[in-house]
Amino acid sequence: MLYFSKLRIIFVTLISLIFILIASSNLFKFSNDLLNKKINLGLDLQGGSYLLLEIDNSPVVEQKLQNLTITIKNYFKEKNIRINNLKISNKELSFTVDNQFKQTVLDEFNDEESNLNPYYPRFKSHQLNIEEKNDLLIVNYSKQGLVELKTSSQDQALEIVRRRIDEIGTNEPNILKRGNDRILVELPGLDDPMRIKSLLGKTANLTFRFVASNTEDSFGTEKLKYEDSTEESVVSKRIILSGDNLLDAQPRMNNETNETVVSFTLDRVGAKRFGKATSTGIGKQLAIVLDGKIISAPVIRDTIASGSGQISGGFTFQSATDLALLLRSGALPAPLNIIEERTVGPDLGQDSINAGMIALAIGFALVILFIFIKYKIFGLITNIALIINLFLLIGVLTIFEATLTLPGIAGIILTVGMAVDANVLIFERIKEELKDEKNNLIAFDSGYTKSRTAILDANITTLIAAIILFFMGSGPIKGFSLTLGVGIFTTLFSVYFIARLLTVLYVAKNKQKEGLI
């Protein structure tokens, strides 16, 4: 255990120097790319917002089933089968057919080649389940169908969330999927998430529809409330234009009325439809509906063929800006709920960094002092190894550009406290060996050998705890497990290479000296 080749000495020295350099790149600026890496600060240290959003998919299911009713009707109409009593309730679609056709309908649904009901060979499952209950046929989403639906609405929602956040222009947002119905948003440096929260909380489903003059609209009608008052209007269910037809939207000042408005530009299809609707509908009221509420319902005075227009609705400049942003970035496929929020202000983050650094400095100083008093020259060796260990640990975190959190700093301090354990085990063992063995070299050698299993055991148990935490924990806790886990490896390196090398060099010079340790 005591022999070190020249090559190995050079190797150990080199590694230590490289890591010291890398670790210090957090403080200085280097032009070199490898050295330009930095440890990322977690949201709890640099300040920022963590939001976990959950997609409420039930309206999507309802909507899809609603669309399905038409598909089913048309599909079987071609086959001369009449579908009766088509109803949706409780995420189920039910209908009846004449008895003689029942089997045909079931077969159509369960056919693997079916156009009506896509089959996923991967999962050996259809999108929809169909079952017979008394006279009724009941269709609902299969487990896989629901998963597919959720995944696709998650993909869409992620895209929209990204666009909305990009529009606001926060720096380096982190937007990730979680499970199949959640989206995680991390916004570093943002101390007031109020605006983003309100922007993400809106589905931004925009439609232009006529206010129904009589209730006998062929598409059906519904009563909707106004955004800023308790008044209600009866609005046709027929959608003239939707948010999908918008090319652009911007907040503007209307010079005539001195009011803030949102001006919009439509795509080609939208412009055509808008032109047609405004030419046939002169004198009618066109309701602009956002998320089930009427923003305004102006009376059409002229045909608008240009494909652009304005929405007014008593906006402030801020609310007009936000609405324009929402319209530009598109509608969410389903409402989002914020189910977890953690926001840390930048000054608390800075306070945490300061406190963490002070604790690290004091903890480090106390441990070093204690070890030096206890072991003198070998304490010095341990301390040198400990300091290099700290550089190694920070260096590794820097190379991987890991995220340092407040509990992560605690993990570093704890590593400092526990890292001496290995050297203590070795030195205590050597002391015992020296009681029977007069040759320093032999005693040191067997001290190292005999303490090895205990040291490995000790580190494996801590590593187990760290690994579990890494996989189970979130955010700050992950940071703790990371520093604790990496710390184990750097500790073993510093003990077996650095401290041992220094010990060997010292003992080789003092082979005969008594009471060495």
Added chain:
Amino acid sequence: MIAFNKYYNRFNILSVSLVVVSLLLLTFKGLNFGIDFKGGTLIELRASESKINVSSLRDNLNQMNLGDVSVKKFGNETDFLIKFENNDNKNVIEEIKTNLDKSFGNNFNFRRVENVGPKVSAELLKSGIIAISVALILMLIYIWIRFEWQFSLGAILALFHDVIVTLGLFSLLGLEINLSIIAAVLTIVGYSMNDTVVIFDRVRENLRKYSDIKIFELTNISINETLSRTLITSITTLLALLSIFFFGGEILRGFSLAMIFGVIFGTYSSIYIANTVLVRLRVSQKTVLKEDGNN
């Protein structure tokens, strides 16, 4: 040599009573779960002047229909921690801000806002329990591979003792259990195991070496031989933890306190639980030699 073995019985009785009391506390008093596990909202705010006090803040917030509101000082004179249960109002933070600014003048800085919904808190609690269980099981497997079953039992009992008594103390003192406490408990599990394994390693070595020394004496010899290491490591770890506790800021206080308790219990249990199990199971040289023969 210190005669640790003289007190084996007495400390066993103490440990059993501590565990029983802890379990009673955990059953009847329960743990003070923070918003991570109970759901709810937490606001850390800093007032710009020191005139504002806890009771005036509490009175003000109580008028807002937030349900059960708790207001506490947090660290220094001008920092406060406000907690309340989940409520359906999405703009509640905004409203509190407006309300406080109106009542006290514009002088609050919302330093930290956390809001955990009921679904998330249930999941966090579940994953916390899973994490600790998995850790205990993995430790069990590890020790079972490394040692004879008598040793494994001793180590695991020591581990359970440490976790239960630490949680019992948290229950007794009404300290908050949050995510970082789970991290602390897991680290305690690792530390306690580590400590026990080092002594066990020596017990096994000594069992092979001496055939004529009874386990009662032998454990005592082993404890004494490893004692200075046990103490030095505990001291350096405690030095690190104490500096986190005193200087690491309010957020890490509960975490470091749990760890400090854990290190103390872990050190104690390695000596007085793990080893006494060996004594009570009458471990002898045969136990380890049989195992060696099997390999």
